[in-house]
Amino acid sequence: MSKLNNPFVIYGYKGAEYFCDREEDTNKLIAALHNERNITLIAPRRVGKTGLIKHVFNRIEQLDPKTKCFYLDIFSTKNLEQMVQLMARTILGRLDSTPQAALRRIQEFFGSLRPTVSFDPLTGLPSVSLDIRPTEEEQTLKRIFEYMRQSGYRCYVAIDEFQQILAYSNKGIEATLRSYIQFLPNVYFIFAGSMQHLMEEMFTSANRPFFQSSQIMLLNNVDQAKYHAFANRFFQPQGRTISEENFAYLYHHVDGITWYIQSILNRIYQYTDHPIDPHFIDQIIRELVNEQEPVFQNYYASLTEIQASLLTAIAKEKIVTSPLSHQFISTYQLKATSSVRTALKALIDRQMVYAKPEGYVVYDRFFALWLTRL
Numbered sequence: 001m002s003k004l005n006n007p008f009v010i011y012g013y014k015g016a017e018y019f020c021d022r023e024e025d026t027n028k029l030i031a032a033l034h035n036e037r038n039i040t041l042i043a044p045r046r047v048g049k050t051g052l053i054k055h056v057f058n059r060i061e062q063l064d065p066k067t068k069c070f071y072l073d074i075f076s077t078k079n080l081e082q083m084v085q086l087m088a089r090t091i092l093g094r095l096d097s098t099p100q101a102a103l104r105r106i107q108e109f110f111g112s113l114r115p116t117v118s119f120d121p122l123t124g125l126p127s128v129s130l131d132i133r134p135t136e137e138e139q140t141l142k143r144i145f146e147y148m149r150q151s152g153y154r155c156y157v158a159i160d161e162f163q164q165i166l167a168y169s170n171k172g173i174e175a176t177l178r179s180y181i182q183f184l185p186n187v188y189f190i191f192a193g194s195m196q197h198l199m200e201e202m203f204t205s206a207n208r209p210f211f212q213s214s215q216i217m218l219l220n221n222v223d224q225a226k227y228h229a230f231a232n233r234f235f236q237p238q239g240r241t242i243s244e245e246n247f248a249y250l251y252h253h254v255d256g257i258t259w260y261i262q263s264i265l266n267r268i269y270q271y272t273d274h275p276i277d278p279h280f281i282d283q284i285i286r287e288l289v290n291e292q293e294p295v296f297q298n299y300y301a302s303l304t305e306i307q308a309s310l311l312t313a314i315a316k317e318k319i320v321t322s323p324l325s326h327q328f329i330s331t332y333q334l335k336a337t338s339s340v341r342t343a344l345k346a347l348i349d350r351q352m353v354y355a356k357p358e359g360y361v362v363y364d365r366f367f368a369l370w371l372t373r374l
């Protein structure tokens with residue numbers, strides 16, 4: 001991979017060099033997959049689930065060319081058919097030694113679904129789309145799994161934003177998926193998701209199909225000291241350092257959440273000559289929050305009056321343990337307890353508020369900073 005102009009990546013995965021720590025998490029994931037265990041990876045948004053999956057797959061493919069890794073993000077799929085199409089596009093044709101062999105096997109397995117195959121001019125990799133009739137999604141899914149099983153390769157499939165399957169109207173989808181995957185001796189899965197409540201329920205309730213079908217892994221923030229060292233590795237060639245104290249200030253300002261830290265470090269890096277002190281860090285954060293102002297105004301305009309007041313109050317408090325207490329309600333003049341309860345639920349459902357074990361916080365940390373200025 002060529003050298004980046006800015007080593008603090010804020011979109012996607014750009015290689016191990018730009019990836020901070022997560023050594024333990026990486027090893028844990030690899031060990032699980034290696035030992036025939038599926039993994040369920042849960043963390044709030046922007047902590048680094050997707051990055052970790054890509055990092056793990058990157059390492060596995062380097063270590064072992066006989067293992068094939070597939071990453072699917074099903075966030076934008078609305079039903080089983082779209083998910084199956086995505087799976088077909090991602091997986092079919094990638095488990096064969098030559099394009100001819102790929103075409104032959106695709107024909108053999110999917111001939112009745114009139115497959116259309118195109119080849120990427122750059123990578124030469126095939127991309128397959130199928131003609132899936134309604135009611136045939138499940139059969140097709142089964143066939144894709146069978147295609148993987150017969151390939152002889154060991155396959156790891158990551159399904160990111162997995163909780164999305166709960167939004168499909170297809171009945172019994174969890175049970176179907178579960179029944180297929182448990183008979184695949186050479187295919188293991190990573191199920192990742194950010195809706196902790198939905199994910200945990202799916203994988204830990206005894207009456208749900210996915211119960212005890214995987215090892216659950218809750219992903220924490222990147223360790224502060226490791227992150228500090230990582231940051232300085234890139235600032236030092238610029239003739240700068242960030243002190244431990246100033247890094248702590250930055251890290252805690254955004255609760256240690258990876259994406260925000262990356263965004264701030266990315267900006268700091270851009271201003272090559274500036275000493276990295278708290279005043280400068282504040283200035284950078286202000287700049288980032290200001291850029292998102294139109295987005296935040298939209299969010300804010302979409303709230304009811306009580307939701308807006310409640311969200312602003314939570315932002316001002318940073319964290320609220322008992323949002324239904326008289327003290328909190330009267331301090332922020334939120335009126336009736338019942339309407340606060342309803343508003344809180346709506347804000348949680350819309351992922352505006354996040355329920356941490358210690359209390360409620362505004363989910364988007366930059367939005368929180370914007371709200372405190374109101």
Ligand SMILES: Nc1ncnc2c1ncn2[C@@H]1O[C@H](COP(=O)(O)OP(=O)(O)OP(=O)(O)O)[C@@H](O)[C@H]1O
Pocket residue numbers: 009010011012013018019020021022043044045046047048049050051052194222258259262
């Ligand atoms: N260990 C890391 N070191 C450096 N950058 C990272 C690391 N992990 C993630 N990132 C960066 O932080 C950003 C957010 O990470 P990522 O997209 O993996 O989070 P996520 O948990 O999948 O979030 P979402 O739930 O919103 O999909 C990414 O742009 C990625 O480049």
Ligand SMILES: [Mg+2]
Pocket residue numbers: 049050051160
């Ligand atoms: Mg993600």
